[in-house]
Amino acid sequence: MFSTEPVLSLSQADIYQGGRIVLADVTFDVNKGDFVFLIGRTGSGKSSLLKTLYADLWLQAGAGRVAGFSLEKLKPKDVPYLRRKIGIVFQDFQLFMDRNVEDNLRFVLKATGWTDQTKMKNRISEVLMQVGLGTLHKKMPHQLSGGEQQRVVVARAMLNEPMILIADEPTGNLDPAVGEQIMQVFQTINNSGTAILMATHNYDFLRKYPARILRVEDGKVIEQGL
């Protein structure tokens, strides 16, 4: 992949959900280091769009490239490799509740082909530092606050140095002050060069952290001025 190629590119893409078209003719790029908010009413199609980008929904018409993978040519066997190049964060933290923080992260590293114990330990320390949780390796998820759990989820998404972080309402279940901490973690990650595409209903973020805004409305995706 050439370094000038967008991290993500959709061209005249149609987004389907359950056999029904949700969004038509979607065209936009996200470049290295971009921060992009995705906004729109409940049910407008934000999650469907994001799911298409990480191949949870199949792209049925138009063209798409994500982290060097062509969505229209993607085969089921390619999906895990695509997902290694993108970090995914949802609203609900899905940590294994019966494993400590370090083991939650190690699970992902092993599943994505890491074998060297020292390298795994070092990478786990790096990502936990990156999200401001450098001392919580041995804690069980239930010993962490909701915000801390979500930061572990963000750390997990960063393990394989993704080119883009795709986040669907990552602060939706958190109180505003804690949501703000997650937003600051995203800013730090973005400042180190990782592109971020984040669906949110929190309009305070749009004011406080000016960035590109894509609005999903009436079956279309529109780039909005600042």
Ligand SMILES: Nc1ncnc2c1ncn2[C@@H]1O[C@H](COP(=O)(O)OP(=O)(O)OP(=O)(O)O)[C@@H](O)[C@H]1O
């Ligand atoms: N699994 C599904 N099967 C069929 N239709 C679905 C499915 N999931 C969502 N839809 C429909 O697709 C449309 C878009 O939903 P989507 O979840 O993408 O919206 P959203 O903008 O992410 O909403 P929210 O802000 O509430 O998360 C809605 O009409 C929804 O009812």
